[in-house]
Amino acid sequence: MDSHLIFLHFVIITLCTLVKSKSSICRSSCGDIQINYPFGIDDGCGSPYYRNILVCSESNNLELRTPSGRYPVSRIDYSDPHILVTDPDMWSCQDGARFRPTRPFSLDTSIHFSLSPQNDYLFFNCSEKDVIVEPKPVFCERFPERCDSTCDSASYLCRHLPECAHALGGTASCCSYYPKATESLRLMLKYCDTYASVYWRNLGVSQTYNTAPEYGIRIDFDIPVTTRCLQCQDGSKGGGTCGFDIETRSFSCLCDKRNVTTYCKDQFQHGRSSRVLVGTATALSVAGAVGIGAGVWYFRKIKAQAPVTHGVQSNENRLF
Numbered sequence: 001m002d003s004h005l006i007f008l009h010f011v012i013i014t015l016c017t018l019v020k021s022k023s024s025i026c027r028s029s030c031g032d033i034q035i036n037y038p039f040g041i042d043d044g045c046g047s048p049y050y051r052n053i054l055v056c057s058e059s060n061n062l063e064l065r066t067p068s069g070r071y072p073v074s075r076i077d078y079s080d081p082h083i084l085v086t087d088p089d090m091w092s093c094q095d096g097a098r099f100r101p102t103r104p105f106s107l108d109t110s111i112h113f114s115l116s117p118q119n120d121y122l123f124f125n126c127s128e129k130d131v132i133v134e135p136k137p138v139f140c141e142r143f144p145e146r147c148d149s150t151c152d153s154a155s156y157l158c159r160h161l162p163e164c165a166h167a168l169g170g171t172a173s174c175c176s177y178y179p180k181a182t183e184s185l186r187l188m189l190k191y192c193d194t195y196a197s198v199y200w201r202n203l204g205v206s207q208t209y210n211t212a213p214e215y216g217i218r219i220d221f222d223i224p225v226t227t228r229c230l231q232c233q234d235g236s237k238g239g240g241t242c243g244f245d246i247e248t249r250s251f252s253c254l255c256d257k258r259n260v261t262t263y264c265k266d267q268f269q270h271g272r273s274s275r276v277l278v279g280t281a282t283a284l285s286v287a288g289a290v291g292i293g294a295g296v297w298y299f300r301k302i303k304a305q306a307p308v309t310h311g312v313q314s315n316e317n318r319l320f
Contacts, residue, residue, distance in 0.1 A: 026241050026254055030056035036078055037233070037242045038223050045241065047224050048249045049112050064219075068106040074216065082116060083219045084199065091124060091196040092215065093164035097171045099124055099193035105217060106182040116218035118200045120157055121179060125172050126192035133175045151175035151188075157198055162213040226251070231263045238264025 026045040028035055040046030041056040055063045055070065062073040064085050071085040089102040107113050126133050132146070135154035140147035152158075155176035161167055168174060172193075179185035189195060199218040200211040229242040232253035240253040240263060255264035 026243065027056070030054075030062040031060045033062050033073060033076055034078075035062075035076075037229065038221075039076070040243065044246045044252070045243045045254065047242070048244045049224060050221075051244075053111065066105070066107055068103055071105075071217075078223070080202070081221050081223055083221060084216050085219065086216050087197065090215070091122070091194045093161070093167045095194075096167050097169060099172070102189065102194050104182060104185045104189055105197070106185075107219065112222040112224070114220050116199065116220045118218050119178075120155075120176055120198045120200075120213070121185070121188075122155075122157055122161075122196045122198060123151055123175055123177055123188055123192040124168075124194050124196075126151060126175060126188070130191040131175075131188065133173065151177040157213060162198060162215060228253070228262070234263065237266070240264040 025042050027041055030041055035041055035046075035054070038047035039050050039054050041054050041062075043051070053065055054073070055065055057063060063070045064073050064083060071087055073083055073085050075084040076082075077084075087102075087105055089100070091099065091102070107115065123131075132139065132150045133153050134150055136147070136150050136152035137154070139150045153173065153175045155174075157176055158174035159165075161174075177188065179188060185195075196215060197217045198213045199216050201214050203210050203212055228251050231237055232240040232242050238253075238255060240255045240260075243252045243254040243259070244250060245252050245259075250261075252259040252261065253263050260266065
């Protein structure tokens with residue numbers, strides 16, 4: 001076979017393979033964490049409510065993007081919808097009584113996220129001149145109208161720090177307080193050295209004490225369910241993936257070869273589209289078509305100009 005024809009054949013196969021590999025762009029995991037609806041780590045996948053919220057880093061670690069920074073995600077639970085994140089800047093057992101400056105964690109209020117009521121917050125070395133640091137039951141008996149404003153110095157978590165009960169060694173103070181908003185958390189950190197978030201993990205056992213405290217921030221989320229998404233995911237209808245158009249944010253059912261507005265097995269009857277998944281492969285297809293066209297042009301040009309060499313490669317028609 002002519003060497004130029006072999007080269008053109010190679011170019012076409014390479015471009016077609018690249019287009020095919022990009023047409024299934026919705027990754028279903030990052031590291032060992034499953035990525036299911038309503039989330040997506042590729043633009044156009046999942047629900048537009050959570051667009052660009054989760055990031056899969058180059059090291060294959062999942063991170064949550066918030067106004068206060070990016071935080072490692074340790075778990076996503078879809079049956080009891082919540083995300084568990086860690087904050088490397090928060091106090092940890094390894095710090096002991098050595099406190100580092102930290103930034104207050106915050107969420108974007110326009111997203112369908114909320115800080116879980118299962119979180120507790122521990123504050124360390126607070127100024128008693130600016131913060132009410134007292135045993136909560138005693139303070140509430142004396143000042144019931146101000147009960148919510150006290151930072152409980154006699155809380156269970158302060159007396160039993162998770163994983164390191166005696167980390168402070170009696171050299172620093174601890175109190176437990178639940179901030180009702182980011183602003184109150186920021187205000188507390190103005191008068192306290194640092195803080196830690198503790199959530200109560202469900203142990204999955206039917207006993208009186210079926211939860212245990214662990215460090216982390218639990219964030220509850222909503223799963224927006226629509227009839228179109230349920231139809232799209234239905235295996236008998238093609239088993240597509242729920243997504244959205246990145247330009248209009250309207251619903252799209254992402255199938256193996258194209259996007260449709262209903263469900264995958266209905267793609268030739270309703271809203272047939274030649275666009276592959278989430279637009280990315282469309283651009284690549286165009287680039288591929290241009291590349292193939294350029295290859296054909298180059299092939300014809302070479303055929304027209306190449307001298308007859310009787311099988312001997314000359315410098316005039318050398319490819320490299």
